[in-house]
Amino acid sequence: MQSQNQQTQTLNMLPPTPDIESYRDVWTFVEIFRGELISYSLEGIAAARKIASKVGMKVGALVAGDKVSDDIAKTLIEHGADYVVAVEHQYLADYEPLAYTEALEEIVRLRKPWALIFMADEMGRDLAPRLAYRLVTGLATDNIDFDVEDFFHGLLKEKFTNILAQIRPDFATRIAKIYTPRHRPQIASLRPGSFKPLQRDRSRVGDIYRYTPSLKNYQKKVRVVDYEKIEDRGAELLGAKLIVGLGLGILRDAEGNAKNPLEAVDMARKILDLVRRKLGVETALGASRALIHADVKELREIITHDIQIGQTGKTVSPKVYIAAGISGAIQHRVGILRAGSVVAINIDPRAPIHEIAHYSIIEDLYRALPKLYEALQKKLESR
Incomplete structure (x- = not known):
């Protein structure tokens, strides 16, 4: 042997x-x-x-x-x-x-x-x-x-x-x-x-x-009857110029208190909708593997595998990637290597995501995201 x-x-x-x-x-x-x-x-x-x-x-x-x-x-x-x-x-x-x-x-x-x-x-x-x-x-x-x-x-x-x-x-x-x-x-x-x-x-x-191949050894045994389109929200990620990625950090605030994660989703969507309306570019919501595997009841219809970013998900290349509550394990980071700019929002200054971020916001994401929305709104409304 x-x-x-x-x-x-x-x-x-x-x-x-x-x-x-x-x-x-x-x-x-x-x-x-x-x-x-x-x-x-x-x-x-x-x-x-x-x-x-x-x-x-x-x-x-x-x-x-x-x-x-x-x-x-x-x-x-x-x-x-x-x-x-x-x-x-x-x-x-x-x-x-x-x-x-x-x-x-x-x-x-x-x-x-x-x-x-x-x-x-x-x-x-x-x-x-x-x-x-x-x-x-x-x-x-x-x-x-x-x-x-x-x-x-x-x-x-x-x-x-x-x-x-x-x-x-x-x-x-x-x-x-x-x-x-x-x-x-x-x-x-x-x-x-x-x-x-x-x-x-x-x-x-x-x-x-x-x-024209001979296909001399091939015997046709399959006949396609019809095609049915399966919705894949992940396709939006590939063409998006702005992506907000959500991680496990959305489950708790900076003091460790449990939060309703739908609040973070709503804030992320407000930012995405604002940029889409004002700049006319494609935007998309993404998520880390850890958040998807946490199988949070409130998020089951929203945070799904087709919007997962990382080694076992999608590789994305937006102009701006906002990572909110994502620690930044290598499996996630390889999915964002082609991003133009990475904005990391994480209360932990030692989180690996800060190592590759162009801009780091060391703050509770439940305070940072509303402030970011307000700043963007003020900037874009003045255009």
Whole structure:
């Protein structure tokens, strides 16, 4: 029986990808639904552009469907792709894991991209590991950033140059970097909200390659009858310019007395509504994992998992993030790394949230939020 160390060594010693130097370009898988582009997929192009610029490669946008329109392909090029690879087949009209896996395996083996980025959403979390397994390569999930670095493999005593550094929160209190030095393509998934899509440039031009997979091993067993839209308030978080995040601190005041948390929710909503009305920007309410898991009776219909911010929730990138009553554990902080400014309202001066805050208000949030609303109202009314 092998020890854990021996098992790890065996996994690390899998034969490397043959002809590894022939792999070129950075691809990102772009999702479409019923002919419409999923907007946050454009973040993948921005991430691929960052990576490709460091290794002198091109960016390819990989799209699958029964038919990929020229308009969608043009949009992808205008947002930073150098070319589009459209994988088209009648069995790809709806997402069916086995069909998509086989189709993408065919094109990846044929074109050999150096790296392949998926979005870490429902489809990406299902499809990326299936494809990585088929291609006998590695996968790092839920990344928040990427870089290109040299990497020394301690087991092999070998240095690898220009390797994709896949940067993600680990399950403790640190940020981890994952490398795939000996296998291609280097596959990773990116948390929505981690990158800002590139500005559209309508002067950009690029090639569109259309490929029809054989799907020779696929047997269709699933028929989509209908779709039902499920409300996801979390979608508002991804486009919001101002977010007020609420944490466990809303359950008590500075003296430790129990408070009705609906008061904090109402105050947060007043601030959000004021900014939305006066500035015409999107705003949203968010929450910490700790508050959601506290399962407070009064908040069950308001503070739900779909507005959770952090490692197991949404990654957000507002211009301003107000953290009210949030201590700031690493699991929450990784979800707000892309915020323009962080305003922390917490009575505890030692709370970790103050370490990353641009502005710290060390005060009872039940006194601070009304004062903040009044100050904003005065400022915005005078505009």
